[in-house]
Amino acid sequence: MNAPTNPQSNVTPNVTPDITVATWNINSVRLRMPIVAHYLKEHAPDVLCLQEIKTEEKFFPFEAFAEAGYPHVALSGQKGYHGVATVSRLPIRESSKLDWQANGEARHVGVELVGRDMFIENVYVPAGGDVPDRAVNPKFGQKLDFLGRMTEWADALDKPTLIVGDFNIAPLESDVWSHKQLLKVVSHTPLEVETLKRFQDAHGWIDLGREFIADPQRYFSWWSYRAKDYTKGDRGRRLDHMWASPELAKQAVSHSVLEEARGWEKPSDHIPLITGFDL
Known part of the structure; x- marks a missing residue:
């Protein structure tokens, strides 16, 4: 599989963590x-959280994952x-x-690592439509x-938790190709x-991403399909995130992205992120 040079990969290449997510x-x-x-064959994370699987549970490729060495699955699917x-x-x-969407959409599943003091929350936040005004765009309000x-859920949380997924928000100026041009574009509005x-x-x-790739370094995880060559202009955004409870974050020892x-x-229009922990 050919790919362009990846300036963001192998951020911490010499660390061998206990568990990778x-x-x-x-x-x-x-x-x-x-x-x-x-x-999975090349990078072998212990746990992989996928978003936008776009399938009902009965059609999920359980057998393919089992053959790849991933027999344990928790999912929330939708046609x-x-x-x-x-x-x-x-x-x-x-x-x-x-x-959290309050309409039955399949956007979250949480798991506990058996025998380990870690909970992993996998979330797909709504994109929010095109207009950043809930009065004219209900999707933005949703x-x-x-x-x-x-x-509200996080305010009551009392266990070591990693929340990951597509948040559909690029919060920092260095998380987007142009802060000025995207200030009124959904995903980067104030x-x-x-x-x-x-x-x-x-x-x-x-x-965790910004613990290892510190602001103001460029850090993108998504490039639109509209560009035939995603490297031309490098118009990326960091929409995908891995955030940890304060105590769990202290156990994070590596983080990398696979821009290639x-x-x-x-390809997907998103790329995988991976964090290693010593538990």
Whole structure:
């Protein structure tokens, strides 16, 4: 699989963590199972959290994951849209499926790593439509309300938790290709950034990506399909995140992104992130 040079990969290449957790908005797991299998073979995270699986549970490729060495699965599926799945080489126990959208959409699944003091929450935050005004765009209001329900949940959280997924918000200026040009574009508006900051403050979440790739370094995880060559102009955004409870964050020892995955055959518009922990 040919790919361009990746300036963000192998951020901490010489660390061998105890457990690794990856997240990837795959944009249809059945369509992209070949590149998922390739990723699992080459990078072998212990746990992989997928978003936008776009399938009902009965059609999920359980057998393909089992053949790849990932027999443990927790998922929340939906026909044709949304959906999240957490697959693991290690035993996991489903702990929750929360409806932060308040309409039954499949956007969250939580698991506990059996025998380990870690809970992993896999979330797909709504994109929010095109207009950053809830008065004329209900989808934008739904996104803000989703984050509000997440914040209420986080405020009462009392266990070592890693929350990962596609947050659909790039909060920092260095998380986007042009802060000035995207200030009025959904995913980087001040209102979304402020709303996400309230969620972060509710539990004291540590943004693991930025612990290892410090601001103001460039850090992107998504490039639009509209560009035939995603490297031309490098118009990326950091929409995908891995955040940890304060105590758990102290156990994070590595973090990397695989930008070359954006150049694979029939790629997702997102790339995988992976964090290593010594538990």
